[in-house]
Amino acid sequence: MNRAIVHMDLDTFFVSCERVKHSELIGKPIIIGGGERGVVASCSYETRYFGVRSAMPMKMALRLCPEAKVICGDMEFYSKMSHEVTEIIRKKVPVLEKASVDEFYLDLSGMDKFFGCYKWTCEIADSVMKNTGLPISFALSTNKTVSKIGTGEAKPHGKLEIDAQHIKPFLNPLCIRKIPMVGNATFQLLSRIGVRKIQTLSEMPVDVLQQMIGKNGTELWRKANGIDETPVVQYSERKSISTEHTFPQDTINVENMQSLLSGMVEKLCFQLRKEQWLTSIVTVKIRYANFDTETKQVKIPYTAVDHTLSKYVAELFKKVYTRRMRLRLIGVRFSGLVHGNHQMNLFEDTEELINLYQAMDRMKTRFGADAVGRASGFILNQS
Template sequence: MERAIVHMDLDTFFVSCERRNNSQLNGIPLIIGGGDRGVVASCSYEARKFGVRSAMPIRMALRLCPDAKVIRGDHEMYSNLSHLVTEIIQNKVPVMEKASIDEFYLDLSGMDKFFGCYQWTEEIAASILKETGLPISFALSANKTVSKIGTGEAKPGRMEIKLQEIKPFLDPLSVKKIPMVGDKTFQLLSRVGIRTIHTLSEMPLLVLQQMIGENGRELWKKANGIDENPVIPYSERKSISTERTFTSDTMDIVELKRLLAGMAEQLAYQLRKEKWLTSTVAVKIRYANFDTETKQCKVAYTSADHTLSRVALDLFNKAYTRRMRLRLIGLRFTGLVHGNHQMNLFEDTEEQMSLYQTMDYLKNRFGSDAVGRASGFDFGK
């Protein structure tokens, strides 16, 4: 049976959410992001015409498009609308994967015998627009890779790439259109003259593996329109946590705060690695007499450990009110949304983004304890 895989992507999601609530923002260059030292979280198509892009420093974006209106953004509204879109899609399709806060994969394989898959997807998109006011683009094809590339080419709009059309569709496109190709891989391929998907698809597999490594085979398959990866049914993780029970009860405040900061860093790294963002932080302490105190608070969606560590330490100060020894300390992040670093762009500076990318690269390569913030290390041992 021929697979029918749809990729759906909400158009300029944060911008569309703001325009949904304020029609005066329609048609003007709009930037969603942090302050003067922050970066662009999202921007309208009007701003993109001037060269503005996500993750670009706000100051640079305003130099390119000085008439743009900058809005800080409403994290809670974006999350609520994302959940609403998720529910609409889940109620209409047999299998749905939520790839991020604003994009989805649908497996409609076999549904064409009852209802045309493309027409069905159009009706889902129409329902989303009617019920939420949010426009959404999509592409239908035989696998996830081709449908995702198709959505990128169609935005804002929609398209279908049939099985016999896959190679003619992919061949002239830049290799950067393949989802797994980042800047470093693109530069490596460009140096040997591989700039289009067609050229990449004709590379001997062995040569490509020698150049790229273990990802060479997967890259070659994607260039040839081959992708067997399934659509993974969506289920949202509820929480992520850790705790430490001491062998000897302690009231060493410096050590307790160092431990808590280290917990926050490790959990934040796990969030980023698994592409989660948290909206609630909770700290638990247990006294030597087994009395337990828990304090929690809401935060803007994030996976940044400098933010989460600061909040955790504030909660610890509120929870630890007795001059008694502690036998346990714990940290939990809840209210998770499955997404990527995009939401963090509201609070990150360019320097912070570069720092996290470097730290995560080192942790991924050498282990989660390979590098960390000084506040999380015990230099006395």
């Protein structure tokens, strides 16, 4: 049976959400971001014409397109819209993978004889647009890689079908940057030997690629040849990461407990960013000395940054720890996870803060999760 894999991507998602609320913004150059010292979280196609891109410093973006309207962004509203789109698609397909807040993979294999996969996908895209007002693009092919590249070529508000016999003609003339796993370093390395088109890459000997870029060489060669057997993994918000700490002796030292929670959040956030997750549900758990266990949780806008999640954890701890009794255990859980390209909350972070997080993550990756941390996460003494 031939696979039928769809990649769907909401066009300029954050901008489109703002246009749902404010129709007068349609057709205007829009930048979503966090003030003068911040960076661009998203931008409209009207600003991209001038060279504005996501993650660009705001000052540079406004020099390129001074007419652009800057909006701080409302991640809570964007998260709500993301959930709405997810539910619309989930009800219509057998297998759905939510790849990030604004992109999805659908496995429609075997449904062609019932509906016609392309027609069925068109109806899903139309339903998203009709019920949310958000434009969405998609590509249908035999695997994730080709479908994702196809969606990029179809945008904005495009629809594309690439059947098995047309995969190579479709991929060959494209730049190797179009392959999802090709970052800037790999592109520069391959460019130096004249490999800039996917066809050239697909015709290289596999062992040469392995020598150049290591163990990922084979995978890159396969993708360049339109080969990808990665399955669509059923989306579930039950996924979570968590950590707990049982005290050697029951304690009532609130200051130490707050420091411990801060350290827990920092380690969990590093794991989120390392594995490219965003969380939308925060839970704090406590267990009293008499073994009574209580939890509090809150649904939040998608994020993976320490200072944002620390605030929620601190607030939940105050709400859940209401009895002046000693505690034997505390814990933190992040759930409602989705894979996210936006590893930082770009709406409130300055460029300096993003650089700080990236530097800390690099040190933790190299020397271990305990190599560097916030002072608030260290316990100086226990009682």
